[in-house]
Amino acid sequence: MTHEIVPRRSDSYSMTPFDFFEDFGRSFFDGFPSNLIKTDIHENDKEFLVEAELPGIPKENIQVTYENGVLTITGQHQTDHATEDEKGRLVRSERSLTSVRRQYLLENVKEDEIKASYA
Numbered sequence: 001m002t003h004e005i006v007p008r009r010s011d012s013y014s015m016t017p018f019d020f021f022e023d024f025g026r027s028f029f030d031g032f033p034s035n036l037i038k039t040d041i042h043e044n045d046k047e048f049l050v051e052a053e054l055p056g057i058p059k060e061n062i063q064v065t066y067e068n069g070v071l072t073i074t075g076q077h078q079t080d081h082a083t084e085d086e087k088g089r090l091v092r093s094e095r096s097l098t099s100v101r102r103q104y105l106l107e108n109v110k111e112d113e114i115k116a117s118y119a
Contacts, residue, residue: 037073037102048106057100059118066111074101 038053050071054062057075065072076099083092 037075037100039102039104041104041106048109050104050106052102054100057098062118064114064116066106066109066114069105069107069109071104071106071109072101073103074099076100 040051042049042051050073052073054073054075057077061077062073062075065074076097078097079095081094082090085091
């Protein structure tokens with residue numbers, strides 16, 4: 001079964017209700033990157049070097065664990081944003097929580113020699 005990719009409609013005024021929901025669903029899921037943690041893994045005779053990018057995630061919200069030959073990197077970032085009008089009334093309030101997790105199979109690692117740094 002093949003699926004045809006249809007470009008999103010740019011003229012929102014000519015949409016039918018069915019077009020709106022079709023495009024909304026596509027827009028909603030397009031907002032989820034398929035992989036939030038960009039990673040490079042280097043191996044030499046002595047070690048693995050894992051470089052992972054977690055943009056916007058503070059150091060204190062990143063966890064690195066190693067168990068049963070699997071390195072796991074997790075991170076969370078929460079944002080709160082409120083907009084008030086000139087009288088101080090709340091006009092809009094938004095909150096979001098981004099949570100990412102990646103796992104890597106890295107066997108024969110000496111757990112007591114694992115080091116992590118944040119830059």
